[in-house]
Amino acid sequence: MDCKKVNKVFRVVGIKGSGNFCELGKEVPKLAQQFIARKDEIKNHCNTEIALFEPKRDAGHKTGHYYVGLIVNETLREVPFGMEYIEKAQDYVSTRGNINNLDSLHNHLLKWAEGQGYKRDLESYIIETYHPMVNGEEVEIYLPIYN
Template sequence: MVDCKKVNKIFRVVGIKGGGSFANFGTDVPKLAQQFLTRIDEVENHSGIEVALFEPKRDTNHLDGHYYVGIIVNETLKEIPVGMDYIETTQAYVTTRGKIIHIANLHYHLVKWADDTGYKRDLDSHIVETYHPMENGEEEVEIYLPIHI
């Protein structure tokens, strides 16, 4: 059973922007994340929690989108490294967490739970995923889908 809940959350992120076909996000996003990690020492006051923000796919005709890969920072930064962006978002989300190998299933159950619970998705705000390494080399993902209050 997937555990879902509603939260209000602030994300402060320093990251690199990417974009392209939604169909390629599964390979493009991890590639850009690896590039970002080679520069992580340039980011001050980071939490160590990797993050990605995604433009939501609004409908079947919406083929290309943008995303950011980066790291959560603990406070607003005064200096952002060259070629990176600072994004701060305060939002209501529905969220769930599980093993990254089940990410498609987690997204499906979270969207279904939000619909069944009566939450309306906010398709103008970024979907947020945070990544959490675990023992034995596995990784968990926490998914945050923006909603209207």
């Protein structure tokens, strides 16, 4: 698994959801399906699905919010009803791999970042982008870090 530090800008149109952290593995895909059914309403998207997650700060932090959406090519002034435009520019540590290995990808990236001396920014969204492949789907994970 290759890990790297990147500075990236994400422009996203999405729908907000919330729930218990332990249920997000079920809830996020459900909301994503509802959202994708409306993707034709979004102008200038590049067809890349994305999710932004509020980080779990500690064991007592049980519920959080998230967004599911599509990356858009430029800043949007108007978005479809019930959707939001989000723009995030930040330093991240990142890795990519098979979505079936999501937990191990996250754990590997966390360990790598710590070993490199990077400090996580727990006030910024964890971002995942999803990429269909011939044999399934890959996920690219972006964990926000401080400069």
